[in-house]
Amino acid sequence: MPTRDQVMQALRAVIDPELRRDIVELEMVRSIETHANGVIDVTVSLTTPGCPIRSHFQTGVAQAVRELEGVSGVNVSFDVLSDDEKAALGRKLGRGALPEGALAQVRNVICVGSGKGGVGKSSVTANLAAALAADGKQVGVLDADVWGYSQPRMLGLGSERPRVNANRKLLPLIAAEGISVMSIGFFVEQDAAVVWRGPMLHKALQQFLEDVEWGELDYLLIDLPPGTGDVSMTLAQLLPQAKFVIVTTPQPVAQKVARRSAEMASKLKLEIAGVIENMSGFVTPAGERFQLFGEGGGQLLAEELEVPLLAKVPLTMALREQSDAGIPVVFSDPDDPAAQALAHGARGLIALSPIELPVMQAPAPAAAPKPAGMSLPMA
């Protein structure tokens, strides 16, 4: 039979995909009990009860421990870190608060940003959301561009106002294919300027994350305002698990912008998932392509940051027209070259996301006590 230390050593192979450290280092292994018949009980402490990566831990722990000699079965159960433990973990990671409340049920948070304005962040966000939803994913879009919000228009929403549910949480508005959307644009008069800065802004974003009933989402896409301002800083603080997708244009001379994006990402301490090159040539309705803005900028930036180039999205009439009409081109014209490229980008994102492994329960012999945590509803 392996010793407790050997089991602990084996559990170092189990990585928390969000915090990117092993569960031993994160002090998430609550208890290890070995039974004479070769069965080992392991209790893992999660940050939240509805932790979406629970099945990942379940499989990972069972696999790691089963590999040890003399082990005949593994029971994995779960409990939840206390508030003090969570705070200690947050301090240990040198980060702000861990994901809590509504966002506990969000599997992937992806911020779409760029080093400069007008490169198509909002169009890319709306269409990635559409492509992910078309693929059967549960998707939310948070329009974090409080000054220049555009998601209500791009996703065809806005005449309605979000309602509050019985738990006093704001309900997102629902766009085509069930995309949940929240934007400051739902609360202000049409085209009214929002002039918040500093603490007001911080509070508003915090509310969008904590007081909105996002529910269970595979992806929450966040449309960032241009540049590296307060909004990005606040979001990075509130969402340390978020990943970043950088949108850029193809000009090879965009080196300065590339450097700014890299600086922004390192300042925000967020992982960069990849680069999307937009306005990557112009494709005429007849299919002819012109390299209006040169070539290679996206590839160059991706290489510099050592991340994948997720898509090269051409300029097309359909994309522009459909985003003005409130229907993402991915829905209205899936054969459009821009729509195709964005759907390709969405598949790339799916490939990069933490894999949801099927729940594999190790056979539990009759003698072994039923692990208490198993009765919790599975995420």
Ligand SMILES: Nc1ncnc2c1ncn2[C@@H]1O[C@H](COP(=O)(O)OP(=O)(O)OP(=O)(O)O)[C@@H](O)[C@H]1O
């Ligand atoms: N691939 C494309 N093909 C055609 N038009 C596009 C494409 N990408 C963006 N556009 C158009 O360019 C304009 C700017 O795009 P968008 O608003 O998405 O950029 P942004 O980066 O979010 O801008 P901001 O920095 O102001 O938030 C929009 O009118 C949009 O319809």
Ligand SMILES: [Mg+2]
């Ligand atoms: Mg925008």
